[in-house]
Amino acid sequence: MNFTLRVWRQKDSVSRGELVEYKIQDVSEDSSFLEMLDILSENLVEDGKMPMAFDYDCREGICGMCSLTIDGIPHGPESGTTACQLHMRHFKDGQTITIEPWRAKPFPVVKDLIVDRSPLDKIIQSGGFITTRAGSATDANTHLIDKGTADYAMDAAACIGCGACVAACPNASAMLFTSAKVAHMNSLPQGKPEKHRRALAMVSTMDGEGFGGCTNIGECEAACPKNISLDVIAHLNRDYAIAQVKNFFKPSA
Amino acid sequence: MRHVFNFLQSTVGRKYLMALTGLVLVFFVLGHMLGNLQIFLGAEAINAYAYKLHKLLPASALWFIRLFLLICIAIHVWTAVTLTLDNRKARPQGYQKKQAIQATYSSRTMRMSGIILLSFIFFHIAHFTVRSVPGMKYNEPGVISKKVDASNDFIPTEVPLVKKGEAVFKNGQKIMTFNVHDMMIAGFKSKLVSLFYIVATGLLCLHLTHGVSSMFQSLGIRNSFWRVRLDRVALVYGWTIFLGFAVIPIATLVGILRADPSGGLIANAQVHQQEDITHKLFTQEVTLK
Ligand code: SF4
């Protein structure tokens, strides 16, 4: 297959970037999107140019490192699929494909298609944990969790922290990511004791990092490679309000 | 106080305020629409309704309600403006190519519909509540108000309050009331004004089709099961409000609704006459057979 690629190239975080057009030929329809970029990089090196810089690690859809906005959609047109799991057979032969990095103020471009996503880590650091000593694993069935709750928490925990929700959101909001973490931990018995503190802290960090607010448009859910549902955002909104009220009437120390 | 401030600063807290004030306004527009629709019951009904609203409630209560609604609008707009500014700041550099995956038209145009609606609300209050839009026919005799001889002031034309086709008396005097019926019809006689009202209520429909479902999400009382259903409720609600409001200017323009300077007395007399005629026709027909 042959493609015309319009790719974002940017030397470093301070330089101005631009879309550069490349032609690429004889790409196998079974190659993944990242493999296609590998071929592009090889061609570039042969021509004595800088290879493409883009993030990846597992290449099997579980690490959340790959972060490409493909034709205006984070992770590309296939729903529930990371860019590394997207195959070229989903594109038309001869098509022009535009590839850009995630765009959000908290995600500055480091180089080409690589952005700095450490603000998501800061959100996790502020509340995405439990403070009991985990120690060695407890016996199974010490904490009884009904199937519905376990499934719900598991679905929320599927978030791989890729940031596609931020990239897709017209407001660059990190609500889906933050809510997935809050919903995951707040619904399980181990996380419940700290649910209010967690909701308050993670929202406050999220706002502080400069992400936008949620306008309930749902682009995040549609772009999410793990199909995290908007339900988790409603969950966070609920827990956050209850936490604020509790906080308000808390006896002063 | 620190907590309240903290809540108001957060994106989630402001969305709460937006949803709660939105809820108040959603109920208000429904009540307003139902009140308006009484115009189809004739001048008698809608004038009596306006009379009840303005005279039976103590003036302080009316002002309290007005103030409360204005404050709701102010909070709704304030949250919208500050959140929009924050959201803009969150993406200083946009995409060269961007595709909406599934976002609805109404959800993407909330700001546009909101801004036009706000300007409409200003116009509407000036038009029908304060009644001071220049160029509007407020001073036509028998329509809205008549000129007082000496000064240049206008006083509203009062019509008798009518009940069951008869003027209502209190202490031997006719109760007089403002002719809301004719004020609306005079206002909608202008094609331009009517068009603005229809377009504005159309935008209200658009605003509501996202807003009515979205407010449940912001308050944290929605899930995937209810989302589809609430989206449908919002769509039906938006269209109901649109049709309920827009039908009045349309009916005025096509001549179904007509001015009634008597405030319902003459119209009722005509209806009585007509009833008599049909009654006669009917009896004649029976006798012919
Ligand atoms: S919620 Fe989905 S899109 Fe957002 S970071 Fe997690 S996996 Fe990625």
Ligand code: FES
């Ligand atoms: S590279 Fe790990 S998810 Fe794509």
